[in-house]
Amino acid sequence: MSDLLKTTRLSRRQALAGLGAGAATGLIASPSIILAQTPDAIRFGHLTPRTGFLGPLGEYGVMAVDLAVEEINAAGGVNGRKLEALKEDSVNPQTASTKAERMIERDKVTCILGEISSASCLTISQVAARNKTLFVNTGGNSDALRGESCNRYMFHVEHQNSMYVKSCGRSLMAQGLVKGKKWFSLTADYAFGHDLSKVAKRFMEANGGQFAADKLVPTDATDFSALLLEIRAAKPDLVISNLAGNQITNFLKQYAEFGLTFPVAGFGFDTALAWAAGKDNFGGTWPCVWHHLIDTPGTKAFVAAFTKKYGKPPENQAWGDYMAVKIMAQSMNELKSTETAKILEHWEKGAKFDVLKGREGYFRASDHQLISEMYTITALPAAQVKNQWDLFTSSPPVPGPNEDMEVIATSGDEAVCKMS
């Protein structure tokens, strides 16, 4: 083997090209998954990020879709036909739009469900509107999707940023952390973060709070030590996270590591991120569109079925995708039709759905937002945690039983939707 490396002659150019390609590994995408198609089935498309920093949440969505389809088919399907999901990784806004186009044109799906990234929601909704096909957003929070970017063919099971901010905000007001207080806010530097930060700022200013600082954090940043030093020096009354995905887990782990004790709250949240942080690191007050500890028969049945199938409880992203499939199938059965125009009209007229919470939910006609109760969760001290899932206690539903459910949603000029 003395000539082992004899013929290894790289040119400088090749060597640099190689390293450059190395620096581009962020572009790795997983191959798409296409299921075998049954001829007579009712097919719908499911697009959600399964790789990248939102991938772990997307996986919950995929599991929930499989469970919902299984349950619906076991109960007789939709109008006597089997329901079939065509699931793909949406990867990024450009790929999401290409795949949506292909699902509609080649695979003739009746509608598209899914997504987490607000940026991808926007591109899919444009394809959906152009093809007059329904798109049900199950995880994109940005208010802009319900405001300036709204369209007739897009409905939102996921709740909007304003609803998250106002739910958690109520809890912060009750704790005296808003009026006259200084907030140090960390914002994910992309569409969702910017939108959330805007809504949070509006809430803070309207209620007499002010910024100690407002920092944008790159979505691929994993180390928060520098920001923790900033926070420590600023001595804020409250640290606010407008972060997203794995960022939240990294932040919580390192916040505990540096031993900072300022109260923490966030306006965007997924329970999987608390589970990933673990009982030693999870802290603060966070809003939730749904969680596995809600005490209703619907939630209990869903949690039991999900845990039986996958060996772990569902998180809120699972709820979003599960509800979307269930609502769609229920409506098609009630209408005895899969026609987009009929479903759209049915939903716009305020059809009610069991959304596994205390009160039934409905789509608001003005911006197609699903209106339902929200919750605020608070981390339990590590000593009181009994297992790896039940890391928090929950507030009662927000808004309260005697209030209109729409009080937490955008109103007036907060987000103006002109349906086209």
Next chain:
Amino acid sequence: MLTLFIQQVLNGLLDGVYYLLIALGLSLIFSLGGIVNLAHGAFYAIGAYLTIVLAPHIGFGGAMVASPLLVALIGIVVERSLFQRFYRSDPILSLLLTFGLAMVAEQSLRMIFGAPPLSFSIPPALRGQIFIGDFIYSRYRAMLLLIAAACVLGLWFLLQRTAFGRVIRAGVQNPDMVGALGISLQPYMVAVAGIGIGLAGLAGVLLAPIYSIHPAMGQEIITPAFVVVVIGGLGSFWGVVVAALMVGLVKGITIGLGYTQWSTAVIYLMMLLVLLFRPRGLFGERIQRFE
């Protein structure tokens, strides 16, 4: 404000050290074998997942020894079965190979452990903070730095002060001459792959308690590590060390000046500038076979 700025600069410097363990292995494997190991991040992820599996049985200390060794073993198997076939080939082939390997590894982690991130905390004995005047640092990170520094010094000693290291350095410069002298580079390649990939595994163990553990975590760290190697220059041990510190320093200064949103972009900007003026990297040696 000034003291906070100094704190940020200091923190940045320390930050750079995390990339070192990854970057040194990358640089070694590339210098000697001409393989750009895109799967290096995957070995880092495997190191982190092994920690989760092993720590409940043998403790974090045990996992800190066992995981890197296991990862090194996997590295050696990969070197023997795959890498060694590509030392003579067009580099594009080894790029494709390691790219594929990275995807296979990531997907395997996803199939075994699931896509949702897993939790792992700093062991209670290592929690707490160190205060130096206004500067605060976590005890765990201080330990991490000591281990990283020990690895860097150990590796330097191995490469610069032992007969083993002399052959490797000669192999980087002129493999033909090494062969002509009757020394087979094969066992050295095995050792380099084991050490380089084992170091990535060690980084995985060390960062598991403070970073989110998920199948794609390798992708998060590999890109800055490549930047460090490119800035440092091929074949230069201290080049990689200096580059890692510089990357951290520039990041720290950027954040210290208040431009958090630029903290990632700035390292690529730095790479661009270095490549414009010093295409071989800051301390890149002239390696004949790469010319």
